[in-house]
Structure formats: structure tokens, C-alpha cells
Amino acid sequence: MASASRWHAVAQVLAALLRRPDATRAEIARELGLTSGFATELTARMRELRLITEVRAPVHGRGRPTTVLAPHPEGPVVLAVELRHADYAVSVATVDGRLHGTRRRPHRQRRPEAVVQALRRTVGRARDRYGHRLRAVSIAVAATVHDGRVVQASTLGWGEVDLTAVLQDPPAGVRDLAFLVGNDATLAGVAEARTGAATGAGTALHLIVEVGIGGCLTVDGFPLTGAHGAAGEYGHLPFGSRGRRCPCGARGCWDLDVDGRALARHLGEPSPADPYGYAVEVLRRAADDVRARRAVGAVARALAGGIAGLVNVHDPGVVTLGGLGPAIRLGAAEAFARAYADGLIAYRRVAPPPVVDAAHAEWGPLRGAAIVGLDRALGEEFLGAWAAR
Structure with a gap:
């Protein structure tokens, strides 16, 4: 055996x-x-x-x-974590991919050292409860991840952060614990390709709108992450105005045209401290407020035009849309449809890839983190280590 x-x-x-x-x-x-x-x-x-x-x-x-x-009730588990702008989520995944004990907690402070300390306590509690059954810690983070390291998280106000500090001083018996860090949009795309709205699609494009926009291209359920794992930073394509500089340092980023910051600009209001929460409020107002509805239409056109460009590049079988994306599209459905068609190469308009709502909604990144953690924990090398116990 x-x-x-x-x-x-x-x-x-x-x-x-x-x-x-x-x-x-x-x-x-x-x-x-x-x-x-x-x-x-x-x-x-x-x-x-x-x-x-x-x-x-x-x-x-x-x-x-x-x-x-x-x-098995005494089998291996993975701790999945998602770090967002305002909070973090934690769940325990069993070998069938199901999440257990899922909870969200707001950041008491967003300083990197404070967040890392909170995660260390969370990992410590999981070790105390599961012991050697805990086989991996897998983190989805709203950040650019390069060679497994967070190198920039503009929405959190972070530069380079070493998240391996959450595993400092591992006790005996869990030193073979796997540790993975991935971009949240990439991992949400994995979840949609494996168990969500893109299941069965050979090639799928996933996009998620929160503070900016990210995503990934998956082939047979696995993400194309590039040479250093940093692919999929679609929000930093120059689809926006070159007159605006993004917090990432580049000019003209698509990010600035598709989220709450764009809505505030179209409404002539100050850039919000919480772009996600602001966007949710504007989308709610748009049902009865003409100015809000126009702002949503402008953002929907920017979103759809960029999606068309990515379809022209990647040729996916389906596009899944998560985060605020479905609400933006619904709030200006005709404008979205026209901009999507207008941005496609002519021959693609005959049978364009469908743009569908993500099945996992806000839980996509956490589910994706669990899936890639289980991929590692249940691989052949790690199975041998498990059996040796």
C-alpha cells in the first residue's frame, strides 16, 4: 500500500x-x-x-x-482563512471540501503585525483542537502574492508582509504543516472552476469586484498563476484614464473605474474610506435615485468593456462574476450587455462566452483556499506522512 x-x-x-x-x-x-x-x-x-x-x-x-x-471523524483537516479589507474569515475544511465552523471577525486593527498576531492565535486554537490532524493552513488575501509572499495589499494599506509569522514556534507533531498564501480572486476562481458556476468548463475566467477587481484564468480547474504566482492582477490593466494614479503606483488602472471609488467620482462625492461599503449603498440607492443609477451605468459599462477585452485575449468558455459584479450588472443590465457586445471581436458576438454570477458569492475565496489546501494536504507526499503516524 x-x-x-x-x-x-x-x-x-x-x-x-x-x-x-x-x-x-x-x-x-x-x-x-x-x-x-x-x-x-x-x-x-x-x-x-x-x-x-x-x-x-x-x-x-x-x-x-x-x-x-x-x-473520517479522525481524519485530516485544513484551516482556511480569508483576509479582506475590513475583516477576516476562518473555517475548517474536511477531505470532502465542506467548510465547518465558518465565522467572520472584524479587524480590531489593520496594521500588519496586529492582523498577523490575531491569525497566530487562530492557528494556535486550531492546533490545540486538531493536533496532528491539522495538515495545512491556507490563506486567501486581497493582495498581490509573489512567490507565496504578500508583496502589496493596497486595499489594506500594506506593503510587503511575511504571513509565515502566523506559524512561529510550531509545536512538536505539526512541523510538517503545509502553509499556502494565495490571492483572493485567484482562489475564488478555483472554487468556481472546481465546485461552482464554471464546473465542467475546460477554460474559465473568473472576476471579482470588491475594492478594485481581480480574477484568474483556470484550465481544467487549476489557475494559471504565472512564473511567480502573481498573475491575474486584472485591475491593474490600463483600461482606465491615464490621468489617475492607482495606489499600486501605476496610472490608468481598471480598478479605479469599477468600484466604489468610481461611483463616488461619477456622483461628484469624495473618495470613500470604505469603497466596498459605499458601493453597496449606491447600488441600493440606484433603484430610486436617477443620479445613482447613472453612476452605476457608467461603472457597468467600464466593467463590461474590460471583460470583453479579456475574453478577446483568453478565449474562455464561461466568465464567472463575483463580489459586487453581479449587482453592478443587474443595476444597469442593458448598458452592460451593449458594452460587452461592443468590446468583443466581431466573430465572437455570434456566440459570446456567457457571463454568469459566481455560485459561491462572498465565500468563493475561502472555499478556494480550502481546496488548494486540501490539494496539498492530500497529495501523495503528504499522504505518506499521514500514514506514517
Whole structure:
């Protein structure tokens, strides 16, 4: 069972369970092309290793009772974290990708050292509760991530920050804990491609509007992150006015044309301290306020035109839109549709890639962090370490 081929098969079963929670042993065997006998042997060994168990499936009408694969109650878990402008979210993910005990907490302070200290306490509590079962800590952050490091988080007012400090002084027994940091929009795209609105699409583009806009291109469920993991900074494409300088240091960034800062500018109001909250309020007012409605229309056109440009570049099968994106589009549906069509190369207008709302909404980054954490924790190398215990 310790052979490379067997660990490969175990990893495949766990990956299938992540894609299809509550699948039966027979369903997974068919998906992976395993014989019935080998699937039975494999799942029995995985039960012994406390990776999975089998539980009775809910009964729907007549038929023979069956069982489905489920996480073992003493199996591995991943701590998923999302860092946003005003708060952070924490959840524990089991091997089927389900999130447990999810909660959001506001930042008491946004200084990097204060946030890191809060996360250290959170990780410490998870270690105390789960011990060696905790196999990875995976963080989604609204920041540029380069080689696994936060190098700039303009919405948080951060420069380079070392988030590995949340794992200082690991106790004995958890020194093989994996640690991952990823951009929030990239991880939200992973969640949509694996378990959301882009499931089944070979190539998918995900965009998320919050404070600015980010996203990622996924191929077969995996993100194209570039040479250093920093790809997908779509908000810093020069789709905006060259007369405006972005907090990132560049001029003309698309970020400044698609969020609360753009809405304030169109309304002749000061740039808001909380662009996300301000945008939510303007979108609410737009139902009865003509000026707010016009501002939303201008932002919707800027958003749709940029999406068209990215479709021309990437040729995705579907575009998923998260964060404030769906509300902006809904608030000016005709303007959005016209700008999207006008920005496409002519031949694409015959059958343009659909732009659909993200399935995971605000929880996409957290779900994506859990998925990539489980990818690492349930890989062949880490499975060997788990079995050795």
C-alpha cells in the first residue's frame, strides 16, 4: 500500500471526493476507471488510515439502501482563512471540501503585525483542537502574492508582509504543516472552476469586484498563476484614464473605474474610506435615485468593456462574476450587455462566452483556499506522512 502507485490511487479517490461530496464507492470507481475489487480494497485501506468512512445515504423513495464516502471523524483537516479589507474569515475544511465552523471577525486593527498576531492565535486554537490532524493552513488575501509572499495589499494599506509569522514556534507533531498564501480572486476562481458556476468548463475566467477587481484564468480547474504566482492582477490593466494614479503606483488602472471609488467620482462625492461599503449603498440607492443609477451605468459599462477585452485575449468558455459584479450588472443590465457586445471581436458576438454570477458569492475565496489546501494536504507526499503516524 505504500507503493507510489497505491498512493497515487488514494490521492485520486480523495480528489474525486473533493469534486463530488457524498459520492458512492461505485460512482468514484466508475469515474476513475477502477475495478470493483480494487475500489473495495482501496477504500477499506483508506478507512484504516482514517482518511474516509462510509455512511448510509439519505433514503429517497424506494430502493436498496446504499452508502456514500465521507470524511473520517479522525481524519485530516485544513484551516482556511480569508483576509479582506475590513475583516477576516476562518473555517475548517474536511477531505470532502465542506467548510465547518465558518465565522467572520472584524479587524480590531489593520496594521500588519496586529492582523498577523490575531491569525497566530487562530492557528494556535486550531492546533490545540486538531493536533496532528491539522495538515495545512491556507490563506486567501486581497493582495498581490509573489512567490507565496504578500508583496502589496493596497486595499489594506500594506506593503510587503511575511504571513509565515502566523506559524512561529510550531509545536512538536505539526512541523510538517503545509502553509499556502494565495490571492483572493485567484482562489475564488478555483472554487468556481472546481465546485461552482464554471464546473465542467475546460477554460474559465473568473472576476471579482470588491475594492478594485481581480480574477484568474483556470484550465481544467487549476489557475494559471504565472512564473511567480502573481498573475491575474486584472485591475491593474490600463483600461482606465491615464490621468489617475492607482495606489499600486501605476496610472490608468481598471480598478479605479469599477468600484466604489468610481461611483463616488461619477456622483461628484469624495473618495470613500470604505469603497466596498459605499458601493453597496449606491447600488441600493440606484433603484430610486436617477443620479445613482447613472453612476452605476457608467461603472457597468467600464466593467463590461474590460471583460470583453479579456475574453478577446483568453478565449474562455464561461466568465464567472463575483463580489459586487453581479449587482453592478443587474443595476444597469442593458448598458452592460451593449458594452460587452461592443468590446468583443466581431466573430465572437455570434456566440459570446456567457457571463454568469459566481455560485459561491462572498465565500468563493475561502472555499478556494480550502481546496488548494486540501490539494496539498492530500497529495501523495503528504499522504505518506499521514500514514506514517
